[in-house]
Amino acid sequence: MKRKRIALIAAGVIIVGVVTGYTLLDKSLGNNVQIESVIPGQATTAGNGESTTNTGAPVGMAVTADQLNGDWTVTDASKVYWSVTTSKETVNFVDNKVQGTWKVNIEDSTSMVGEGTVDMSALDSGNGQRDEHVKGEDFLAVTEFPQSTFVVKSFSELPTEWTEGATVPVEMQGTLTVKGVEKDVTFQSQAAYSGGQLMLSGTTTVAFSDFGLSNPHTVVLDTENNLEVRLELVLKK
Numbered sequence: 398m399k400r401k402r403i404a405l406i407a408a409g410v411i412i413v414g415v416v417t418g419y420t421l422l423d424k425s426l427g428n429n430v431q432i433e434s435v436i437p438g439q440a441t442t443a444g445n446g447e448s449t450t451n452t453g454a455p456v457g458m459a460v461t462a463d464q465l466n467g468d469w470t471v472t473d474a475s476k477v478y479w480s481v482t483t484s485k486e487t488v489n490f491v492d493n494k495v496q497g498t499w500k501v502n503i504e505d506s507t508s509m510v511g512e513g514t515v516d517m518s519a520l521d522s523g524n525g526q527r528d529e530h531v532k533g534e535d536f537l538a539v540t541e542f543p544q545s546t547f548v549v550k551s552f553s554e555l556p557t558e559w560t561e562g563a564t565v566p567v568e569m570q571g572t573l574t575v576k577g578v579e580k581d582v583t584f585q586s587q588a589a590y591s592g593g594q595l596m597l598s599g600t601t602t603v604a605f606s607d608f609g610l611s612n613p614h615t616v617v618l619d620t621e622n623n624l625e626v627r628l629e630l631v632l633k634k
Contacts, residue, residue: 429523430489432478435596435629436564436589458561460590462503465559469595469632471497477515478627490531494519497547499595499632503555511549511569513628518543536610542576547584555588564589569599573626578608584628595632600625 475497479490497513517539522528532539553568564587573582586599602623605612612622 428486428488430478430491430521432480432489432491432627433476433629434598435474435631436587436598460559460561462557464593465503465590465595466501467634469499469501469634471495471499471513472594472631472633474631476629477513478625478629479520480625480627482621482623488522490520490522490528492516492519492521495630497630499597501555501595503557503559506552506554509549509552511552511571513547513630515545516543517545537576545573545575547571547573547582550581559590562589562591567597567599573601573603575608576610580607582626584626586628593633597628597630597632599628602626 473493475493475495477492477495479492481488481490492515494516495513497511499511500509502508517537518532520528520532520537520539522531531537534540549569549571551570553566555567556565559565567586567588569584569586571582571584572579574580580603582601582603584599584601586597588598589596602625604622605624606622
């Protein structure tokens, strides 16, 4: 009877250990970062009848060309997200050390220029051990390549009529450089003017191999070959 009791206790300890280990592993490998959009997704309609997104600001006030045109600078409220989809879930990395500029001209999109820089040492998935591995020499090598950049080659034509708090579509074609390797990409984006600020939310999809990177799969989880890059930018004049 005593041996049976000891065996039951031992079995209980093993079960608790397995559950605890799985929980810790799940926390270690799982997603700890939620994407925060600078443009909340509530549908509305602009004055020209096009479908748009409401930023939460009052909608209906016309925005003048003078308010929009000019040199805009990326603020500290901006973030860039890198999202990797595993066999279990999508894991997000966030970087809040973003710099950049956008010269806007709604009458002539060909004259617009834009560029941005991301400090890769600030990459954060909410798991220090994972972050150090990703930043290490075997993957991003941020000591040697501390910055990733995006330089816009062309913008889609912007509408000449804007409404406060409503979004307009913006397509940006340019060159994304990661780990010293250049890749031409297209960001499908939405922009909005509200409260004297410009907000830009856009995404593109690239492959690890585009930048000479290996798929970061583990023994436990498989990883898709593609990752999403997401811009969530707030700009001011």
